Ligand SMILES: Cc1cc2nc3c(=O)[nH]c(=O)nc-3n(C[C@H](O)[C@H](O)[C@H](O)COP(=O)(O)OP(=O)(O)OC[C@H]3O[C@@H](n4cnc5c(N)ncnc54)[C@H](O)[C@@H]3O)c2cc1C
């Protein structure tokens with residue numbers, strides 16, 4: 001492991017102090033639990049002269065959850081989220097996703113804000129300075145080529161791997177953002193702009209694996225909110241190389257409702273595949289009948305169209321896409337059967 005370079009650490013106690021510190025240090029980075037950022041600093045991937053710690057801001061450290069709605073502050077830790085009784089009861093997909101992240105050490109330190117804004121990953125990027133230098137770096141840092149897709153014309157395909165985002169996307173979550181010009185809210189889906197279209201230039205609203213968040217300079221994620229849908233059943237699962245501690249090969253969140261023998265609502269979202277978490281579009285057309293081969297064939301077609309796994313990890317892209325479809329199918333079957341009214 002490389003030595004940690006020196007930096008200044010600012011520890012605000014209030015949200016106002018945090019925003020002021022961000023405004024005063026335009027080249028700063030926010031520090032949640034540091035479980036990803038500090039690794040990247042050690043590897044020389046980023047070298048911020050100032051880190052601003054989020055965890056001391058008590059206004060950002062709360063969970064509200066009941067049968068109607070949930071609201072989670074950005075400084076809540078993953079272990080707090082995974083074990084919160086109301087979250088486990090009413091929003092199992094969120095609690096399960098939090099409980100599947102990394103290992104106990106990272107879950108004790110890692111925060112909701114850090115997980116939602118987790119940097120994208122790639123085998124050519126998450127390496128030491130020495131290793132990356134030997135490979136002439138790449139587009140995401142100081143190089144001028146993408147080793148994954150050398151003909152990509154400036155587009156980076158690094159993969160978003162945070163586990164919480166897909167879970168929250170199935171609940172139609174909104175995210176609250178605070179910055180120097182005030183507060184704004186938007187659908188969580190709009191926070192992620194890593195579309196990585198080879199045929200489209202990167203813009204403010206359509207980014208790639210390098211520009212994957214729609215945050216403006218100085219802005220922070222303050223909280224995330226969602227309303228409950230009566231009768232919705234939800235769950236999260238993922239495949240990883242080491243079950244005890246590892247980023248997802250693919251993570252899948254499913255939420256569904258049934259009315260008698262009919263599937264009436266289906267929401268499926270993935271992580272670990274594209275440069276953004278993907279909530280599958282087109283699942284409404286799969287509803288209205290029994291959960292059977294028609295639905296599974298339709299799901300496979302949507303996954304083929306929208307899941308763009310590239311060779312950015314040690315597992316091949318086509319394997320991750322396949323695993324995504326299989327995991328989603330298994331979760332759907334389990335949730336559909338579990339939601340049968342008991343006789
Ligand atoms: C061995 C190992 C395994 C891991 N496995 C997983 C895994 O399975 N799934 C997974 O999702 N993650 C995994 N991680 C990554 C990491 O532990 C988690 O994603 C964690 O939730 C990151 O949160 P943090 O608070 O530590 O983020 P930090 O490292 O502090 O920050 C991450 C990024 O978010 C930014 N940030 C932090 N807070 C905010 C905010 N409020 N608003 C805007 N930006 C903010 C930071 O500036 C930084 O760019 C793993 C890490 C390790 C070391």
Ligand code: SF4
Nearest residue numbers: 122138146156157158
């Ligand atoms: S996908 Fe992005 S991080 Fe990976 S090699 Fe290409 S430019 Fe670099």
